[in-house]
Amino acid sequence: MKAAFYDRPVVEVAQDLIGCVVSDDGCAGVIVETEAYHQSEPASHSFIGLRPHNRTVFGPPGRAYVYRSYGIHACLNAVCEAPGVGAAVLIRALEPVEGIELMQARRGVERLENLCSGPGKLTQALRIELSDDDCDLSVGPVVFTARPRAWRDPEIAASRRIGITKAIELEWRFSAVGSRFLSRPALSRVV
DNA sequence: CATGGGATTGACT
């Protein structure tokens, strides 16, 4: 998708990314779970304002923001909204589509449901690293593409974001209804 | 300069 797709309110983009495809390094998967983060709410990395480590989130839309979580995992985001605004969509789970054997080798697990069912898992499966930070998602190495035909108009559920301690009341987590590939089940309202 | 806390995961009780 072009930059204009991401240059919209981050909560909209988070829903529209469900069903889109992420490709990288010989593997691909359909996005089945996302979360929106925005500088206006305290759970966001950008809430504290522009800093060296979060500068990518304030940059132009359509880039990857990759950060290290708990010192161990890399997490993948798509930067949204206008330059200067800190907003991004966290990619939390994929349905594996391509390069399954590669993903299984990298993850050390067989079950398809365990390959990309979490933000740290999918980056390991696709070998996404901190070096991919700030890459253009329409160019790569990490590439996002529009929904395939089978994913046109998916049913989407909204629920509370996972693993945060602030702004927990916001229902800014979005997931594909009925997917077996989520990081956790989403017993929640359908949008 | 020391300390503490994560947008997590996997192993273990």
Next chain:
DNA sequence: GTCAATCCCATGC
């Protein structure tokens, strides 16, 4: 259910 692993940066003395 609990808990450690382990990095980067924010905060406070």
